[in-house]
Amino acid sequence: MPYTPSHKEQTRQRILQAAAKLFCSNGFDRVTLTQIMKKANMTHGAFYAHFAGKSSLYEAAMQFATSHAFWAREDKQTEYKASHLKALVIRYLSWSKSDKEHPSPLEFLVTDAAHKEEKVRQAYQICFDSLVDRLSTILQNRGVTNAKSLAEETVVSLVGTVAIARSIAQPLQKDFLKRAQERIVYRLQNHEHLTHA
Structure with missing residues (x-):
C-alpha cells in the first residue's frame, strides 16, 4: 500500500530536522548521510525518496533551519x-x-x-x-x-x-x-x- 502525501511530508520533515541539527553542529563536510538517517531513525531508502544527494539535502535543511x-x-x-x-x-x-x-x-x-x-x-x-x-x-x-x-x-x-x-x-x-x-x-x-x- 503506497504512503499518503501527508506521511511522505512527515518523513521529509523528520529528515530535514535531523539534518539541520547535525549540519548546524558539525558543518557540511563532517556530517554523513548515515548519521542523518540514524538520527531521523530511518533507512537510506527513505532518503533517496526525497533528496537527490547530500548537497540537495543541505540546501533544504538550511532553508528549514x-x-x-x-x-x-x-x-x-x-x-x-x-x-x-x-x-x-x-x-x-x-x-x-x-x-x-x-x-x-x-x-x-x-x-x-x-x-x-x-x-x-x-x-x-x-x-x-x-x-x-x-x-x-x-x-x-x-x-x-x-x-x-x-x-x-x-x-x-x-x-x-x-x-x-x-x-x-x-x-x-x-x-x-x-x-x-x-x-x-x-x-x-x-x-x-x-x-x-
Whole structure:
C-alpha cells in the first residue's frame, strides 16, 4: 500500500530536522548521510525518496533551519517595544542555551560559506540574507534610515562573536559574550536615538 502525501511530508520533515541539527553542529563536510538517517531513525531508502544527494539535502535543511529559527518568527506585538532588539541580540548570543529544536545555522557554519559546492554557499547566503532582511525590516519600521547597512553590520557582529566564542576557553566566554552584547545593543540603540532626535 503506497504512503499518503501527508506521511511522505512527515518523513521529509523528520529528515530535514535531523539534518539541520547535525549540519548546524558539525558543518557540511563532517556530517554523513548515515548519521542523518540514524538520527531521523530511518533507512537510506527513505532518503533517496526525497533528496537527490547530500548537497540537495543541505540546501533544504538550511532553508528549514532558517524558516524555523527564532528570528524568523513573527512577533508583531513586541516588535515595536524598545526592548525587542535588545532581546533578539541577547537570545542570539545565548548560543549555548539556544533552541535545540530549531538551531540557527549562521554562526555554526561559517566555514560552509566558503565551501567549494555552489549549493552549499547559496544555502548559507539565504540564511544570512534572511536574518539581515528581518532585522532591516524592524529597523526600517523604527525609522532608521540606513537600516540595511546597520542590519548587515549587526548580523556580521553576531555571527562573528558566536563563532569566536565557541573557540574561547569556557571561563572567558561569558565575559566575552557580555561585552559583545553591550557593544551591539549600544550601536543599535544609538542609531535609533540619532534617527528620532
